[in-house]
Amino acid sequence: MPIKLPSTLPAYAVLTDEGVMVMDEELASHQDIxxxxxxxxxxxxxxxxxxxxFARLIGATPLQIELxxxxxSDHATRNTAVEHMESFYRPFSDIQGEKFDGLIITGAPIEHLDFESVSYWDELKxxxxxxxxxxxxxxxxxxxGMAMLHHFHDVPKHxxxxxLFGAYRHSNLNPSSPYLRGFSDECVVPVSRWTEVRRKEVEAAGLPILLGSDVTGPCLIEDPTHRALYILNHFEYDSDTLKQEYDRDLANNQIEGAEIQLPYGYFPNDDPAQRPLNRWRSHAHLLYGNWLSEIYLTTxxxxxxxxQDRTDLRG
Structure with missing residues (x-):
């Protein structure tokens, strides 16, 4: 089944070209599910x-998705056209009376700020x-994910x-987890962050770590009490996203004079002139597909x- 998107959303054309099944409102209305x-x-x-x-990942399962x-509500973006935001986005104040099977809360480039210093922290809470x-x-x-760990469990970010910048190998620490169904013993995950949460503090909060690395720390954390998953890295990244960040940092370096590190394990032979290879796409689809499958089975x-009922509907 496809993901339902407005036909004028830029992602609609991109995903259609890639062969991802998408449908607009008119076609979706004819399906009795x-x-x-x-x-x-x-x-x-x-x-x-x-x-x-994210639409690419959640639109790749047999389930029909309404995104x-x-x-x-009150935070204005400076990097996306107002027309796009008004056409396709709804403020939280408009949807807070609705119910959702799933919600993804993305990252934000504000790691250097204390959570309480973020302008929209009160609404995010x-x-x-x-x-x-x-x-x-x-x-x-x-x-x-770090914000949710801090809010629900007082787990700090450091x-x-x-x-931490590159494509790092991570270990499968809980092969029996339904969220890791089909995962290999190891997988590569893109990482790009200036902060971390520490394994001992996550474990002290009673939260199981599903994916992790000795270098980058916890990657995927389950929070059964709050019906949540937290991933601290970026399975959703495109093949060239880390390259875009590297090129941006190089351009900024001409002004700031900071040393720019090459993303670890990303460019073939550590040569930025070569095209980076995507080594995480299959596991990215597995993870988000498994998440959606668990939602489908239990919602x-x-x-x-x-x-209303926080018990697992599968019994």
């Missing part, structure tokens, strides 16, 4: 790139609490001396029941 209602709270500055990356793009009554399963990504058919 209940699609999974998934929200994307997009906190990244490059909204179109990010919405396309809702969500923004903070409201959203995280709202997930407990209105969302069946939540997926926090990078800074979004600033790093150098940026109530009657959406009014979402958030």
């Amino acid at each position: 209940r699609p999974l209602k998934i929200g994307l709270l997009n906190l990244m500055p490059k909204k179109i790139q990010t919405e396309t990356q 809702t793009l969500i923004r903070m 409201q959203i995280m609490d709202w997930t407990q009554t209105n969302v069946h399963s939540t997926f926090g990504v990078c800074w979004g 600033l790093l001396e150098t940026k 109530p058919y009657d959406m009014d029941r979402i958030g």
Whole structure:
């Protein structure tokens, strides 16, 4: 089954060209099934790139997905056209009375700030609490995952001396997890962050770590009590996303004079003139497909029941 997107959304044309099944509202209305209602709270500055990356992953399963793009109510983006935001995004204040099968909270390039110093922190706390009554399963990504760990469990984020930047191998620490169904013993995951959460502090909070690395620390964390997953790295990245960040940092370096590190394990032979190879795409599709499958198996058919019964509906 395809993902339902407005035909004028840039992701619609991109994914159609890639062979991803997409449908518009008119075609979807002819199918007599209940699609999974998934929200994307997009906190990244490059909204179109990010919405396309996540739509690609959640649109690759046999399930019909209805994607809702969500923004903070009073925070104006400076990197995406106002017309795009008004046409395709809904503020949280408009959707807070609705129920969702799943919600993705993206990262944000504000790692250097304390959580409480973020301009929209109060509303984000409201959203995280709202997930407990209105969302069946939540997926926090990078800074979004760290924010949820901080809010629900007081797990701190720590600033790093150098940026974790590259494509790192991670170990499968819980092969029996339904979220890692089909995963290899190791997988490569893109990493790009200046902060970390530490394994001992995550384990002290009673949270199982599903994927991790001795170099980059915890990667995928499950939070059964809050029906959530937290991934601190970027399976959703395109093949050239790390290259774009590297090129941007090189350009900024001409002004700031900071030393720019080559992304680890990314360019063939560590040669930035060569085209980087995507070594994470299959596991990215597995992870998000497994997440959606778990939602499909456990979410109530009657959406009014979402958030009322926190037990696993599979028994």
